[in-house]
Amino acid sequence: MSSKDIRSILSGGVKKVSGTKSSTVNSLITTKGKLLNDIASEPLWRTHGTYLITNLPPKSSLIKTFGNDTKIKIAAFDLDGTLVQTKSGRSFAISSDDWKWWDSPKAKSSVLEKLDQVIKDKYLIVIFTNQGGVVTNVANKSYNNFVKRVTSVIKSLNAYIKNEEVPILVYASPKKPAKETDSTKHTLMRKPNIGMWKELVEYVGNNQIDEDNSFFVGDAAGRPNDFSDSDLMFAKNIGITNFKTPEEFFL
Ligand SMILES: [Mg+2]
Numbered sequence: 029m030s031s032k033d034i035r036s037i038l039s040g041g042v043k044k045v046s047g048t049k050s051s052t053v054n055s056l057i058t059t060k061g062k063l064l065n066d067i068a069s070e071p072l073w074r075t076h077g078t079y080l081i082t083n084l085p086p087k088s089s090l091i092k093t094f095g096n097d098t099k100i101k102i103a104a105f106d107l108d109g110t111l112v113q114t115k116s117g118r119s120f121a122i123s124s125d126d127w128k129w130w131d132s133p134k135a136k137s138s139v140l141e142k143l144d145q146v147i148k149d150k151y152l153i154v155i156f157t158n159q160g161g162v163v164t165n166v167a168n169k170s171y172n173n174f175v176k177r178v179t180s181v182i183k184s185l186n187a188y189i190k191n192e193e194v195p196i197l198v199y200a201s202p203k204k205p206a207k208e209t210d211s212t213k214h215t216l217m218r219k220p221n222i223g224m225w226k227e228l229v230e231y232v233g234n235n236q237i238d239e240d241n242s243f244f245v246g247d248a249a250g251r252p253n254d255f256s257d258s259d260l261m262f263a264k265n266i267g268i269t270n271f272k273t274p275e276e277f278f279l
Pocket of ligand 1: 247248
């Protein structure tokens, strides 16, 4: 790789990094130090153009967990305000460690206990999150903070259930860069639109999802104090009738 290529990537040439083999990513480490080193150590994270961020395990781990011949039940969750909340009390995380598991004084069981049960009940956990403050640039702080934050969420769950191999999938809809004039793909990926779900279907395989027995949990449910109903409408637009708010699900 020429130094010109490296400069291009570091200045935001996301496409060249997207889906690169780890050997290519590793070659960037020496030129950019810790920032890219941290990202390269989380090899499942990928950017797709500027419109999608994913954390997907190898398909082999899905087959190992769920077998080859049964439809997979999806336990789908929003992230912020649903699985986690900020430690700082702000609406948006201010750093990669500004998170804690969602909690409510009324909740009888913790999020971790509930997720453990969901995994025991043979659901595939998938997180669908709109991240309007994150750009798909591996050299950008917002991207680094997001990847590190969600990686630590997943590791915390893995540690609780004492299983590092349980696949946890993440789909995140990032901010559209101002310089891009075509917003079509970004709009499709943003809840309540179902582009992220379609990506999941493509990943798991057509007709491989048991939609009748899948569910979605999100806090944007159009309640009087909710900022939006994008989670509720996302579930409706997919055709998932089993929608719950975090209060309903974790109580
Ligand atoms: Mg939310």
